[in-house]
Amino acid sequence: MVLTEESMMRTRVVAQPIEQSLFCNGAALQSNRAVSSSDFVQYIRDYCEFDSKTIEFVEEGITYFINEFWTSAQRAAHSIHEISYRACFKPQLPAFFIDRLTSSGDIVLDPFMGRGTTPIEAHLRGRIAFGNDINPLSLLLTRPRLRVPEIERIQHILDSVSWKKGEIERDDLLVFYHPSTLRQLCALRDWLIREAPLTDTNPDPAVDWIRMVALNRLTGHSPGFFSVRTMPPNQAVSIDAQRKINEKNQQEPREKNVAKLIMKKTKSLLSDGVPKFSRDSILLCGAADRLSKINDGIVSLIVTSPPFLDVVQYADDNWLRCWFAHIDIDSIDMAMHRDELVWQAMVKDVLKEAARVLKDGGHVAFEVGEVRGGKLLLEKLVWWAAEDLPFERVCVIVNEQSFTKTSNCWGVANNAKGTNSNRIVLLRRIPR
Numbered sequence: 422m423v424l425t426e427e428s429m430m431r432t433r434v435v436a437q438p439i440e441q442s443l444f445c446n447g448a449a450l451q452s453n454r455a456v457s458s459s460d461f462v463q464y465i466r467d468y469c470e471f472d473s474k475t476i477e478f479v480e481e482g483i484t485y486f487i488n489e490f491w492t493s494a495q496r497a498a499h500s501i502h503e504i505s506y507r508a509c510f511k512p513q514l515p516a517f518f519i520d521r522l523t524s525s526g527d528i529v530l531d532p533f534m535g536r537g538t539t540p541i542e543a544h545l546r547g548r549i550a551f552g553n554d555i556n557p558l559s560l561l562l563t564r565p566r567l568r569v570p571e572i573e574r575i576q577h578i579l580d581s582v583s584w585k586k587g588e589i590e591r592d593d594l595l596v597f598y599h600p601s602t603l604r605q606l607c608a609l610r611d612w613l614i615r616e617a618p619l620t621d622t623n624p625d626p627a628v629d630w631i632r633m634v635a636l637n638r639l640t641g642h643s644p645g646f647f648s649v650r651t652m653p654p655n656q657a658v659s660i661d662a663q664r665k666i667n668e669k670n671q672q673e674p675r676e677k678n679v680a681k682l683i684m685k686k687t688k689s690l691l692s693d694g695v696p697k698f699s700r701d702s703i704l705l706c707g708a709a710d711r712l713s714k715i716n717d718g719i720v721s722l723i724v725t726s727p728p729f730l731d732v733v734q735y736a737d738d739n740w741l742r743c744w745f746a747h748i749d750i751d752s753i754d755m756a757m758h759r760d761e762l763v764w765q766a767m768v769k770d771v772l773k774e775a776a777r778v779l780k781d782g783g784h785v786a787f788e789v790g791e792v793r794g795g796k797l798l799l800e801k802l803v804w805w806a807a808e809d810l811p812f813e814r815v816c817v818i819v820n821e822q823s824f825t826k827t828s829n830c831w832g833v834a835n836n837a838k839g840t841n842s843n844r845i846v847l848l849r850r851i852p853r
């Protein structure tokens with residue numbers, strides 16, 4: 422099952438370096454060219470792409486810029502991003518920094534990559550994608566979208582699965598699935614672990630792709646998922662909670678055709694075209710403060726977002742995906758910090774490692790969300806964590822989308838778990 426050069430040549434390729442000129446009120450930044458911090462700050466100050474002026478102020482020595490710098494509505498992202506993951510950011514966020522702070526062929530890294538938004542957007546924009554996450558699930562969600570196989574091959578491989586041989590190992594999962602669907606899933610799960618064990622760092626891209634799509638279709642709130650109606654796909658509820666949902670909605674799981682749903686989602690993910698096959702990306706699975714496989718001084722830009730204290734329960738949300746992928750979620754040392762000082766120490770360690778792998782003049786765009794009803798401003802903790810590290814602390818950029826503009830920009834009006842504005846601490850590596 423080898424993807425040949427010839428079959429890759431036949432694959433429709435759309436992702437090429439994106440060249441853009443960005444002009445606004447006389448301030449111009451040419452993408453595909455790295456810029457200085459002062460040029461970038463001036464550009465942010467003058468920014469008016471969505472007809473609102475940048476608000477600038479200094480608080481506790483930190484310069485803040487607030488505006489609608491990117492918007493999900495006006496710049497649709499590539500369909501290949503449509504893999505749900507808890508607390509992921511929108512592709513427009515990394516795109517904003519990649520376009521303005523790197524050139525074609527530069528390395529862009531996310532040490533907490535989650536579903537892989539940064540590496541995938543970097544690849545789509547002609548950069549070299551590097552990523553890391555402590556949870557192997559991230560690798561399984563990201564790698565296949567950097568090495569997309571031909572659609573015909575995915576269908577061919579799906580046809581080779583012995584769907585009827587599946588045996589139900591866990592009866593409790595019948596709260597989510599019709600017995601026939603669960604048998605198909607068990608057949609697929611066994612087949613995947615044989616064809617592409619987790620230890621295989623270079624599995625067949627078609628097998629890898631099928632696993633990624635299946636992981637994404639396990640549970641959800643519409644008929645396109647394998648399960649009965651439940652929560653959105655990035656949050657698998659517990660067996661007990663699902664039992665209650667079924668009782669309340671008087672519903673029972675219906676039979677689904679797993680292979681058909683995988684093909685349907687595949688076509689939807691590739692509806693904006695098939696990205697170029699990546700040969701130079703590097704994806705790692707480990708702690709964000711120990712990226713030992715990445716050499717010193719080679720990364721141009723880091724766009725990342727760590728776990729926000731203990732706000733999101735990644736292990737609970739992903740238990741079913743981890744079951745399907747044979748991942749022992751309890752053995753993963755996920756960063757969960759109730760305490761702000763411990764969280765800040767973790768951020769400092771990650772920034773130290775970032776300073777090691779970054780090129781001189783390279784940037785970090787470190788995104789944090791609003792937590793505890795906006796009472797705790799994590800960006801300040803990040804800013805202070807960077808104090809004695811080899812970084813110029815450039816500014817904090819707050820992206821406020823128009824629907825939140827009237828709300829308090831500190832997030833008081835926003836919900837406690839989600840975030841409506843993105844707050845990004847921008848740092849620049851001081852030359853060695």
Ligand SMILES: C[S@@+](CC[C@H](N)C(=O)[O-])C[C@H]1O[C@@H](n2cnc3c(N)ncnc32)[C@H](O)[C@@H]1O
Binds near residue numbers: 509727
């Ligand atoms: C806020 S999410 C990142 C989401 C990502 N920006 C995206 O768009 O999908 C934080 C990620 O950090 C990962 N993580 C938690 N502790 C970690 C650690 N010590 N090192 C690396 N990754 C970690 C979690 O598994 C989770 O995927």
